[in-house]
Amino acid sequence: MTDTTPKPTPDFVSIATPLVTRGFRVTPVHPETKMGVMRNWSKFQATNVKEVISFGKSFPNYNVGVVGRRGRNKDGSWRICFFDDDSGVVSRIESQTGHTMPATYTVMTRPVTNPVKRHFYFNQTEYSFKKFGDLRRKHGFNTSNPWDSKNINVRDVTRLELSRKGNLIHPTVYDVKGIGGGSLVVAAGSVRDTGEVYTAVDPTAPVSNIPDWLVDWICDDYRVYREAVRLERDKKSKSKARLLAKGKANRIADCDDETWIYEEDIVSFIWSRSGSLASLGIPSQEIETALKTLVTLYCARGNEFVERNAQLFHEIAFNDDLKIIPPTDWYSRLGFERSEEDDDDHISIPDWSPAQERKRDREERLTKMVNSFPKVGMSPIDVHNRFEDALAEMGIEFHRERSRARERVSKTMRACGWHYDSRRAIWIPEAEAE
Numbered sequence: 001m002t003d004t005t006p007k008p009t010p011d012f013v014s015i016a017t018p019l020v021t022r023g024f025r026v027t028p029v030h031p032e033t034k035m036g037v038m039r040n041w042s043k044f045q046a047t048n049v050k051e052v053i054s055f056g057k058s059f060p061n062y063n064v065g066v067v068g069r070r071g072r073n074k075d076g077s078w079r080i081c082f083f084d085d086d087s088g089v090v091s092r093i094e095s096q097t098g099h100t101m102p103a104t105y106t107v108m109t110r111p112v113t114n115p116v117k118r119h120f121y122f123n124q125t126e127y128s129f130k131k132f133g134d135l136r137r138k139h140g141f142n143t144s145n146p147w148d149s150k151n152i153n154v155r156d157v158t159r160l161e162l163s164r165k166g167n168l169i170h171p172t173v174y175d176v177k178g179i180g181g182g183s184l185v186v187a188a189g190s191v192r193d194t195g196e197v198y199t200a201v202d203p204t205a206p207v208s209n210i211p212d213w214l215v216d217w218i219c220d221d222y223r224v225y226r227e228a229v230r231l232e233r234d235k236k237s238k239s240k241a242r243l244l245a246k247g248k249a250n251r252i253a254d255c256d257d258e259t260w261i262y263e264e265d266i267v268s269f270i271w272s273r274s275g276s277l278a279s280l281g282i283p284s285q286e287i288e289t290a291l292k293t294l295v296t297l298y299c300a301r302g303n304e305f306v307e308r309n310a311q312l313f314h315e316i317a318f319n320d321d322l323k324i325i326p327p328t329d330w331y332s333r334l335g336f337e338r339s340e341e342d343d344d345d346h347i348s349i350p351d352w353s354p355a356q357e358r359k360r361d362r363e364e365r366l367t368k369m370v371n372s373f374p375k376v377g378m379s380p381i382d383v384h385n386r387f388e389d390a391l392a393e394m395g396i397e398f399h400r401e402r403s404r405a406r407e408r409v410s411k412t413m414r415a416c417g418w419h420y421d422s423r424r425a426i427w428i429p430e431a432e433a434e
Contacts, residue, residue, distance in 0.1 A: 007195040013056035015064045015189035018203070020052055024080070025067045027184065028059035028425075031381065032193050032400055034186055036065055037425055042182025058424050061381070063190035066121075068178020070149055071129065078124040080207060081178035082185045083214070087156070088116035089174050097217055104208035107188045111199040118201075119185045122210035124178075131215050132179045135222065151180035154221065157228045160263045162309070168264045176218055193401065236262060261299040270295065270316055278322045288317035320359045362394060363412070370416040377426040383409060 016026045025045035027036050036042070037059065045067045046052045068080045090101050105121040133146030155170035163169045177183035188200035261269045270291050277287045291313050296302040306313070316322070369390050387409050388398040399405045410420065417430045 005195070008191045008197060009061055010063050010189070010191045012059050012062045012064060013052055015187060016046065016052045016055070017049055019064065019066060019187055020046060020048055024187075026052065026187065027065045027067055028055055029063040029065040029184070029186055029190065031061070031063050031191065032384070034063075034065075036184060037062065039422070041065075041184070042067065042069065061379070062425075064187040065184035066187045067182060067184045069182045070124070070132075070147065070179050078129075078209075079178065081122055081124050081128070081176065081210065082183070083120040083122065083210075083218075084175040084177055084185060085116065085118050085120065086172045086174055090116075090118075093214070093217055097213055099211070099213050101214075102208045102211055103205065105205045106201045107185070108199045108201060109186070110192075110196055112196055113194075121207045123207055125209050125212075125215075127212050128179070128210050128215045131219055132176075135219050149179050151178070151183050152176040152218065152222055154225045157225070157232055168267055170264065261295075263300050263305070266295060266299050266302075266305055267312070269299065270313070274316050274319075274322060278324050281325055283324065284317045284322070287322075288313050291317060320362070362391075362396070365394065366390060366412050367416055370412060370418070373418075375429045375431075377421075377424070377428045379426055383413065383427055387412075 010031060012028055019026050025047055027038060027041040027045045029035065030037050038044070046055050066080075066082075068082055070079070070081075072078055094100055101120065107119040107121075108115055109117045109119060129146045129149075132149040132152075135152075136148055136150065153175050154173045156173050157170050159171055160168045161171050177185060186198055188198050188203065190198045192198070273291060273294055274287055277290055282290065292306045295306055299305060366387070369386065373386075384398070384400045384406075388400065391398045413420070413427055418427050419430050420426075421428050
């Protein structure tokens, strides 16, 4: 049964006001991408109610990000940082250290679907500031200056999963944010693209200092992770070097022992091969079959990947941007008529293919839709909603979380005479922009 519950609409002012009153620095966050929308948001944030109201005039229905940054505030107090648990790693930390995670202000990022995913807010300390700075030097960087420290991201190198963009990646175990040049976490009260609301465990809980034992555990675990990354990289390099050193005839025979393409590189490999096959004039259906064969032959756990991701192969092979180019050598077989101006060395191929025809039709319909927009300022969300409805009528799913999809929207809007006002975060007709 389909859930018909309406998706909550975030209200920037109501979410941000209680946060700045307790000393947090906040910035507007795009409701679909979890990204700050203002230039230099990592350096300039709202710190009082007056500034929140001012930001709210331009970004009324945006989510809120709480910003952390290494070091101290101007008043000498330590800034906040965030331990972002993406996998329930806290239980492992407590088991390995014998300590319990201290009570501190905490936000559940998926309170319904995955309650172990949480943001733990901590005040930095003199110890954490120096320790995280020293971590850079121990990993080959010629610095131990705490002001050169970077945010930390640790992934599970033993697992792979599909990202929202369709790439195979090692999933994140945890992040430590706010110990580098600037980072944010989405605040409690903000709304996910699924409608789920970020929720504070206890909205009145104070922010505790990050304990020394937790800093030590993070540094030790990060060293283990970096070593695992190095070993994985070396394994790939040595494997490919051994394959390249073998005779050409022996490479395919030895493919079971030596892997050409590792799992995390398969999606990139598929996109690359699809373009090559399309350039040979191979139809989409045959491209889909060929891609599955190539993955099965040359990729690590290729059979398993093909079985799990059949839809991915279809989407790539039938992508409208994939240009099927009829080769001139097969001119007569395609049934095109030879013009009087053509000779044996110069054969004219019409600029047509089924994919190109579908693309032209889609662009014409979207252009017609944009030209019918009311000539007033429109928010990106409103524009995306209209594009989503129009594309749905054509049987096309609009992935608004993907940067490529948003770039196409922007390209169409600009081609139809609209201008994006980044200061106010709205689309306006060019006549009004002038």
